[in-house]
Amino acid sequence: MAASLYTVMLYDIRTQKIFAKIPKAELSYEYEMDDAGSASISVPMKAKKLDGTRLTPYDLFPCRTGVAIQRGSELVWGGLIWQYQVDLSTQLISIDAGGYLSYYKYRHTNVKGNKFKNKETIDIVKWFILETNSGSTAGNGINTNISGLKPVGTLKTKTWNPFEYESLDSVIIDMADEIASYDPNTLKYGGGFFFYFEPYFIDSDRIGHRMSNTESRHPLFNGITLRQSVNCEFSNISVDGNSMANVAYVVGAGNGEPSITPHAELKNTIFSQEIPYMNTVVSATGDKNPASLRWRARSALAYGSIPITLPTADTFPNMFSPLQFKPGMLVKVTTDDGFLSLTNAEYVVTKVSVSMGTDGSDRLSIDMIQSALFTEVPEEDEEDVNG
Numbered sequence: 526m527a528a529s530l531y532t533v534m535l536y537d538i539r540t541q542k543i544f545a546k547i548p549k550a551e552l553s554y555e556y557e558m559d560d561a562g563s564a565s566i567s568v569p570m571k572a573k574k575l576d577g578t579r580l581t582p583y584d585l586f587p588c589r590t591g592v593a594i595q596r597g598s599e600l601v602w603g604g605l606i607w608q609y610q611v612d613l614s615t616q617l618i619s620i621d622a623g624g625y626l627s628y629y630k631y632r633h634t635n636v637k638g639n640k641f642k643n644k645e646t647i648d649i650v651k652w653f654i655l656e657t658n659s660g661s662t663a664g665n666g667i668n669t670n671i672s673g674l675k676p677v678g679t680l681k682t683k684t685w686n687p688f689e690y691e692s693l694d695s696v697i698i699d700m701a702d703e704i705a706s707y708d709p710n711t712l713k714y715g716g717g718f719f720f721y722f723e724p725y726f727i728d729s730d731r732i733g734h735r736m737s738n739t740e741s742r743h744p745l746f747n748g749i750t751l752r753q754s755v756n757c758e759f760s761n762i763s764v765d766g767n768s769m770a771n772v773a774y775v776v777g778a779g780n781g782e783p784s785i786t787p788h789a790e791l792k793n794t795i796f797s798q799e800i801p802y803m804n805t806v807v808s809a810t811g812d813k814n815p816a817s818l819r820w821r822a823r824s825a826l827a828y829g830s831i832p833i834t835l836p837t838a839d840t841f842p843n844m845f846s847p848l849q850f851k852p853g854m855l856v857k858v859t860t861d862d863g864f865l866s867l868t869n870a871e872y873v874v875t876k877v878s879v880s881m882g883t884d885g886s887d888r889l890s891i892d893m894i895q896s897a898l899f900t901e902v903p904e905e906d907e908e909d910v911n912g
Contacts, residue, residue: 529885530596530843533566534732535574535584538591538605538667541731544584545574549885554594554602555878558719558852559698561626564592564602570616585609585620591667592622593724593732596887601847601879603724603734605667625722625734628667629693632657638687643680646700646716647738650674653693654736669722673737679716682814684778691810699810703817704742704824716820717742719853744855744873744896749845751891752859756845757838759860762867770805770829771796772910773822777809789818790910793826805829828898836860836872836893842886850877850889855896871896 531552535545547568554564572580584590587607594602604624611618634653641649651671658666681700685691697720704717718738727733739745751757770793777787792802805825809818836858850856854874860867872893881887 529881530887531881531885532595533568534593534595536591536593536732538589541591541668541727541733543575543730543732545572545580547572551881552594553878553880555876556602556624556847556852557876558874559701560624561604561630561694561722562602562624564594564604564620564622564624566592566594566620566622567617568620570611570618572618580618585618588628591732591734592620596846599846599848600724600726600732603722603732625667625669625736626694626697629657629697632666632693633690634685634693634696636688636690638689639683639685641681641683643682646677646679646681646718647674648676649681649683650697650700650736650738653696657693668733670725670733670735673721673723673735675738675740677716677718677738677740681716681817684813685810686778689810695810701738702742702824703812704820717824719744719851721851739853742853742899744853744899746871747849747851747854747856749849750857750859750869751838751840753861757840757891759862760837760839762834762836762860762862762865764832764834764865766832768805768829768833769800769831770803770825771800772802772804773807773825773829774804774910775807775809775818775821775825777812777814777818787813787815787818789815789822791819791822791826792910793830796826796830803829827900831895831897833894833898834865836867838889838891838893840889840891842882842884842888845889847877847879847887847889850874850891852876856891856893858893873899 529549533547533550534543536543551567556562590606593600604622606622609618609620654669654671701718701720720738722736724732724734753759772792775789807821807825809821852874858867858870858872873896875894876892878890879887
């Protein structure tokens with residue numbers, strides 16, 4: 526095998542100390558919008574640690590052992606081991622890891638509930654991360670660095686009821702996807718954001734990880750055009766209408782009684798002239814604000830306003846660093862397919878899967894959706910369902 530771009534590092538998630546660096550490991554990994562992402566890594570049972578001894582079950586203990594993948598000089602993926610299998614015939618250990626967000630699936634809102642009134646969106650996220658990692662009642666987390674989190678300029682009122690136990694990964698994902706404001710000066714909608722958990726070197730011996738976010742849910746162009754037969758191949762392009770909707774119902778936090786459960790109902794009047802009514806129902810856990818629920822309905826109508834076109838691009842070997850295609854980034858697409866004939870069409874990255882070839886090179890498989898799905902339905906195109 527030719528020299529590999531990759532090295533796999535194992536470290537203690539609490540002390541952040543690296544104890545193994547394994548070159549030429551067989552691996553694949555992926556990033557996904559509003560998801561933890563995952564990695565599959567195969568290492569020899571006889572792999573050595575930095576102290577010269579062999580790996581032991583203690584070194585692969587789920588949730589305690591962190592994994593970081595280095596490509597050249599860059600750390601491109603990080604997370605925690607959740608399970609592994611030992612194949613005695615091949616003498617290989619197959620490791621399944623989840624990105625750092627996967628840890629927050631196992632932490633939850635407070636038993637007494639949580640309530641925030643008119644608080645900056647990202648400050649709510651920060652509070653949960655800090656409380657989980659070093660709070661007086663929670664604590665003992667995975668040392669997530671929040672220095673990359675920046676305000677999005679939107680205040681939110683959020684409530685999680687006692688004993689609701691909403692998982693914190695769901696809290697973060699839900700808030701990231703929630704558009705809750707409109708700036709008449711910039712004509713832009715805000716409140717939502719894209720977020721990332723990424724590993725970094727604290728020093729030569731330790732690895733940390735940082736959570737960061739964008740300032741809005743509006744994709745930014747990464748400067749790259751994916752072009753058929755030039756830098757990639759489009760293996761398939763599908764068109765899916767199953768997510769279309771021209772009527773949106775949003776159910777907020779409550780006790781289930783129709784008379785007091787907050788909700789919003791909106792209709793896309795323009796799209797309703799093209800297709801029969803199609804409903805979508807959104808559950809807004811932790812949200813009782815009528816204005817916020819209406820924004821959620823508008824976001825749902827925006828997402829359902831057109832069939833989703835889903836091109837998948839497979840890049841040529843070693844053509845790009847995967848860090849150039851973070852989920853939420855906007856790229857341009859030219860397919861030259863003779864049917865859809867996309868030319869400099871704007872698409873948003875939703876998932877990136879990276880696989881390593883037998884020659885040590887890597888290829889990216891990039892899933893995308895139209896950027897138009899991130900544009901709000903204009904107010905003049907909507908009305909109350911019963912209006």
